[in-house]
Amino acid sequence: MTDAHQRSGCPINLSLEVLGDKWSLLIIRDMMFGNRRHFRELLTKSEEGISSNILADRLKTLLEQRIITREDDPTHKQKGIYSLTEQGIELLPVLAQMAAWGYKYLPVTEELGIRARLLSEGGPKMWTEFMDELRESHLGAKRRRRSGPSVGERLQAAYESVVNGR
Amino acid sequence: MTDAHQRSGCPINLSLEVLGDKWSLLIIRDMMFGNRRHFRELLTKSEEGISSNILADRLKTLLEQRIITREDDPTHKQKGIYSLTEQGIELLPVLAQMAAWGYKYLPVTEELGIRARLLSEGGPKMWTEFMDELRESHLGAKRRRRSGPSVGERLQAAYESVVNGR
DNA sequence: GCAACCAGTTGCAATTCGCAATCAGTTTAG
DNA sequence: CTAAACTGATTGCGAATTGCAACTGGTTGC
Structure with missing residues (x-):
């Protein structure tokens, strides 16, 4: 190694x-x-x-x-x-692009693909917001209060919705 | 396999x-x-x-x-x-994000990093244009004539400029 | 004819992978 | 207090993958 x-x-x-x-x-x-x-x-x-x-x-x-x-x-x-x-958090765009590509071309299951779909539709603006949330939870960074549920919560809710609703 | x-x-x-x-x-x-x-x-x-x-x-x-x-x-x-x-061409955003991350955080050499820098600065708009060029050269797709050098040519020129000019 | 070039293939040693079992310290339940 | 469960790993070992070098069978240019 x-x-x-x-x-x-x-x-x-x-x-x-x-x-x-x-x-x-x-x-x-x-x-x-x-x-x-x-x-x-x-x-x-x-x-x-x-x-x-x-x-x-x-x-x-x-x-x-x-x-x-x-x-x-x-x-x-x-x-x-x-x-x-911070270096790890900035891998999010890499993962997001990889998820979008996999979602488009590979046999993704519905429940595991929903996050990729939302993240792809949300685009770089959503990625930036999610990265700010990660900075808060992993680096302890202060973050301006946002209205409504966080990106993380929205992704999780969508996932559970698919799991429960089938 | x-x-x-x-x-x-x-x-x-x-x-x-x-x-x-x-x-x-x-x-x-x-x-x-x-x-x-x-x-x-x-x-x-x-x-x-x-x-x-x-x-x-x-x-x-x-x-x-x-x-x-x-x-x-x-x-x-x-x-x-x-x-x-087409599926392969659409890996460009994955490579572009990976290149941008590596350029930012890893010990990239100047001549091999210049493409990553230009591609990162150019953003998704430049990626789309480059993907169109790839569709032309790999899939034989017709493409509207653009003015000026192609993205591929610009990346290549920048690389050679760094190689020669040091 | 012959050297260079073409896309691979083969043999083999070294490394890595993946599974299961195990380990030693820590916490929790009774 | 004791035992079971949980913690972050480590170890042993067979199987798969990797990487190097040599080689194959054919094609092309001179």
Whole structure:
């Protein structure tokens, strides 16, 4: 896991060297949209069933790359709380574009596609708002009060609506 | 390489099952920005040095996923011409966001970062124009004549300007 | 004819992946 | 107080993937 073997200084290549595998972006996704902040939450509450050694390894590299941080949970001596950094939060547009593409071309299920659809329809303006919400919950940033439900709440409500209403 | 083991119907997960490795998106990148259309071009003219068996394997899965197509080159009985499909062309926003993120946070070299910078500054409007150009060169689509150099030409000129002018 | 070029394929060693079991400390229920 | 459950991982091991180098069978240009 040494970072000595850099292939080129191309931004796409460098991004892929950090994120180019089947799990890293899924962990980010769960932290962003599923509000998972503990190891166990990421391990058990995901659709795909990552195994614990892979999760531990990916969290380690995401920490090294400063995409997430880890701090102790004051309520539990063993729990750690993982948070997105600004750098991690700014992966949202990447995920949003990837979700939009997958939604358009791959066999997405209805309940898991609804977030992608809303996020795609909302466009960059909605992404920016959601990123501000993430800055509040992950970085403790102050945020102007908005009227109405947050983007996170709207996405979650839409998801539950599809799940319950079928 | 059977596609039986699908992990979930989430659009991000499905996208990662197709593109979640260190090479697939680099091949797409070279086809889009480097105008590589033949096996040898993709093999030898890339910064990163993919090996031929990996390239052959990735081209195969990209074909299966309908992200690219392959046709015989009429000028050479052995050459194949790889082209992006509409589905492949619409990966441009994903690459653009990934490039913008990498440009902002990773140790990108000046000459390889200039395209990312221009594409990021140009925004979705420039992406749309570039996608139209790709539709012309890869799908044979007719395109309204534009005044001035194309996006592809502008990116290439900027790259060469940095390479020569340092 | 022959060297260079074409798109891959093959063999093999090294690495990574994925599953299951396990670990040691912490908290909670009774 | 004790036992069970929970915490964030770690370990062992077989399977799959990766990466390098050599090679194949054919085509093209000189």
